[in-house]
Structure formats: structure tokens, C-alpha cells
Amino acid sequence: MKIIKTALHYWFAIVSLFSFLAGWGMLAHSLKPIQPSQTTTVNTASLPALPPIQAFGGGSGNGSGLNFVAPRTQSGFGFPILRTGGS
Amino acid sequence: METFHFRAMNTDILLAAQGTPARIAEGFEEAQQFIQASEGRFSRFSEESELSGLNRSAGRPFQASPDLFSVLALAQRFFHQTRGLFDPSILPDLRRVGYDRSMDLLRQQSAVPLFESLLAGEHPSFSEMELDETRGMILLPPGMALDLGGIAKGWIAEQTALILSEFSSACAVNAGGDMFLVGLPDGEEQWPVAIEDPLQPEITLTTLKVDPGAVATSAVTKRVWKQGKKQRHHLIDPRTGEPAVTDWLSVTVIAPHAYEAEVFAKALLIGGPQESEEIARKCGARFSYLAIDHDRKIWGPQKSLESCSVASL
Numbered sequence: 346m347k348i349i350k351t352a353l354h355y356w357f358a359i360v361s362l363f364s365f366l367a368g369w370g371m372l373a374h375s376l377k378p379i380q381p382s383q384t385t386t387v388n389t390a391s392l393p394a395l396p397p398i399q400a401f402g403g404g405s406g407n408g409s410g411l412n413f414v415a416p417r418t419q420s421g422f423g424f425p426i427l428r429t430g431g432s
Numbered sequence: 433m434e435t436f437h438f439r440a441m442n443t444d445i446l447l448a449a450q451g452t453p454a455r456i457a458e459g460f461e462e463a464q465q466f467i468q469a470s471e472g473r474f475s476r477f478s479e480e481s482e483l484s485g486l487n488r489s490a491g492r493p494f495q496a497s498p499d500l501f502s503v504l505a506l507a508q509r510f511f512h513q514t515r516g517l518f519d520p521s522i523l524p525d526l527r528r529v530g531y532d533r534s535m536d537l538l539r540q541q542s543a544v545p546l547f548e549s550l551l552a553g554e555h556p557s558f559s560e561m562e563l564d565e566t567r568g569m570i571l572l573p574p575g576m577a578l579d580l581g582g583i584a585k586g587w588i589a590e591q592t593a594l595i596l597s598e599f600s601s602a603c604a605v606n607a608g609g610d611m612f613l614v615g616l617p618d619g620e621e622q623w624p625v626a627i628e629d630p631l632q633p634e635i636t637l638t639t640l641k642v643d644p645g646a647v648a649t650s651a652v653t654k655r656v657w658k659q660g661k662k663q664r665h666h667l668i669d670p671r672t673g674e675p676a677v678t679d680w681l682s683v684t685v686i687a688p689h690a691y692e693a694e695v696f697a698k699a700l701l702i703g704g705p706q707e708s709e710e711i712a713r714k715c716g717a718r719f720s721y722l723a724i725d726h727d728r729k730i731w732g733p734q735k736s737l738e739s740c741s742v743a744s745l
Contacts, residue, residue, distance in 0.1 A: 425435060425448065426639065430628025431651025431682055432443040432585070432608025 433602075433617055436460040440467050441475075441585055442535045443608030447592075449600035450617055459599025463592045467607075470591070473499060474584040476523065477534045483580060487523070491574035493564075501568050503580060503587050504561070506691055510583070511558050513715045514699035517707065519670035521558040523579040529675060530659040531666055538657050554673075581666070586610045586648055586694030593690075610648040612690040630654075630681035630724055637724065642686050648693035650701045651682035669702050679704040680723040680731070687719035696721070708733070 434456045436447040447463055449456045473482045486494050496504070510518045526532075530544035538544070555575055562571040572578070585607050593605040593612040602615030604623065613623045622641035629635040630653045640647075652675075655666035669676035683701040687693040696719050700708050712719075712733065723731040 425446070426624045426626045426636075427446070427448075427604055427606050427611055427613075427647075428626045428628055428636070429606070429609035429611065429647055429649040429684055430630060430633050431649045431654040432610070 434460075436464070438464060440464075441471050441588070441607060443585070445608070446606040447596060447603070448606075449596055449603035450615075451600035455599045459596045459603075462599070463596045463605070466592050466595055467588055470499070470584070470588045473497065474503070474580050474588070476579050476581075483578065486570060486572065487577040490572040490576050493569045493571050496568055496570045498568065501563070501565075501570065503584060503691075504570060504578075505563055505565070506587070507580070507583055507695075508558070508561065508563065510692065510695045510699075514695065514703070514711055515707065515714070516558075516670055517699040517703045517711070518582055518695045519558050519668075520578040520580055520582065521555055521561075521576050522668040522670050522673070523577040524555045525668045525673040526579055526666065528673075529664050529668070530657060531655075531664070535655050535666075541657070544657065544659050582650075582698045583691050583695050586612075586646065586690035586692075590646065590690035610646075610690055610694050612646050613642070613644045615644060627684055627722060627724075628682075629728060631728070637728065638722075638730065640686070640722075645686065645688050646690035646693040647684065647686050648690060648697045649682055649684040650694070650697035652676065652678055652701065653681055667698060667702055676702045678702065680725050683721055683723045685719050685721045693719065705731075 433448050433450045434453060438445050445464075445467060447460050449459055451459075472478060472480070475481045476483055476487070478484060482497060482500050486496065486500065504520075507518070507520050511520075531538065532544075555577070556573040558576075558578075560573045561576065563569075564571070589605045589607040589610050590612040592607075593603055593614050596603040596605060597614040600615075602617050604611060604613045609628075611625070616623070622643055624639050625642055625647050626636040626639045627649070629637045630651045633654075650667065652665045652667055657664050665675045667676045667678075668674065678701055680701055683697045685693040685697040685700065687696065692715075696711065696715070699711055700721055700723065703711060708721075721732055725731060
């Protein structure tokens, strides 16, 4: 009985050691995580070219004669420009 | 011009007013109280709200407050003018697609469960609602439940602006993009209103100058969530009972009243180019509109857009 217990102890010790070394080896050869500095990209919002307004009318596309100004977010008035876009 | 920001009705509220600071502060306080009280009256997310009480009373007469009665009388008129595209009785469908809690709470969920056992559009028609004007009573047929999300915010914005105008010479109330403008700021001939890109709200697609009155925008890109693996938004097409599949991403309407601007923005967005001419004809073309499509092209009827001029900034 004592022999069996001793053999089991050795068996578990050896298996644990090999499992640890195997895991170490796998991790050492796996893909490395990407460094934060490599993932940080600044997504600057690019303003789209202002589309022409098209008159509705079954797709006939008559011009409305309206001109659109370049997008801007700062108010040139003495109050904030009111914004609408749904809620 | 003084400004005051706060959050109510699950959206950002901006009050702007011109006048003496002490009077403006008084006006802001009264305006905020009105908005909060109105939210308590019209919210479907509060069990204590008058609207929830009305929904629970479906099948028997309900004594309504003058405010609720007014909004429902308007809703009934707009239901017919929009050929049913504006329909407050789609609440069962909204719940079925997952919009059963406030948007602030819904946004905290990664996804809500599917309710496949429920059928779309299985509720009485809004035309069956009865209004007794002399007694201020409302009768919803059994099984009807209302959501006033497509009209109440505009109505509240306009009423609030009228309250605020008692304290100022010019003011604006912007409730999440539904706004009402009273008077004109000193030295200005019109109000500038920036139209947001529906896909990138921080970007202004264009800025319009509008006369005192109302502007409202409806978009399919703002109130969105996931139900199971399906992407959902809050604009239910009453013809299908499902979130509308639209040609446009957003529609902005300029109209004399904020509630009609809100209603027609929603109806035009759902109806798209196919229905727009007919809706405009039915309501006597009381409004102008801009629609933005998936390529960010801006559309609008030539005649109605003539009343809008573009800001020269």
C-alpha cells in the first residue's frame, strides 16, 4: 500500500511538472497581444462632401435652387445654434 | 441669450431665452416644472402617469385632463391626415419588438429577448378611439394601448416655449431635436437650426435659417437596440407592425406647430417618397421638409423648401 501511495505521489509530481512545462511552451509560442500603442488609432470624423439637394417628385430630380453652407459647429451668433437630428 | 440644459423625457432639453437674467431664471424654473409634470402625465413608462391610467381603462370611459384630451384630439386628426402612418395605437407592437422600457434603460441592455409568440399588428385600429368633447371623456376599445411618443414631445416643447415667452422677448425650447421658437433674437431675422448627420450626429450636414415656429426631426438611427440578433428601432410602420424599412434615414419638418412637425416627420420617414406627396396634399402643405437618405443626400420638395432659406454663416 505504501509503495502505491509513493508511486502515486511521484506520478502526480511528474505529470504536474510536464503539464506546466507544456503550458509554458504553448504560451511562449502563441501570438502575442497587441500593444495598446499599436491599437490606438484616432478616427477623425471626415466631413462628407455636401450633397446637392434634389427635389422630390418621383425621382425626377428637379433642382430646388437651395445652396448649403459648409458644416460648422460653432455658433457665430450670440446664442447656441439649435441642433436637430431626432431623439 | 441665457441657456439652461437638463434631461427629461429620456432626452436632452435645451431652453434658451433672451431678457433680463432674473426673469429668465424664473421662466426656466417654471418651464422645467411644466416639462417634468407633462412627462409624468404622458409617459407610458410610469404606472402612475395619466396615459398609463388611460391604457388600463381600455374598454370603459376615462375622464381625461384637458391636456391629455387635447393631445389625443390632435392625434386623431393626424391619424387621418397621415393615412394612418402616424398611429399611437402601435404600443403592443413597440413592446413586442422590445421597446417595453425607457430608452435609457434599454440602452443598458446588450439585447432584449424575442417574443415570437406575439403577432404584429394585432390590436384595434386607432380610428376606434372615441372622444367625448363635452365631457372630456375618452373611450379606448378593449385591447387598445397608446404610446404618445410621436406627438407629446413636440406638444410639450411648444407649450413650454409659450410659458417661457412670458418671461422673455425671444426664446427656444429644444427637446431632443423637436423645437419651438418664439420671437427672434436681437439683430436676427431668423433662427439658425443645424441639421445633424443621422449617422454621425456630431457632424452638421447643413444649417437652415427658419422663422419662429417649429422644427422636428425623426430618425431611424437614434433609438436603436438589439432584440435577439435583430437590429430594432423605434419607428413602427403601422402597416406591418414592424420597425419601418425606410428609404430615408431622417426627416426634418418645419411647421407652424411643434406637434405637427413631430408627427409629419415620423409619417414622412415611414411613408417615404411614395407617400410624401399624398400626405402633403392632405394636410394642405402646411410644412416644409428635408429628408436625408442612406447616402447622406438631402431630398425635399421644391415648393415647400422655398420657405426655408439657408444660413449664411
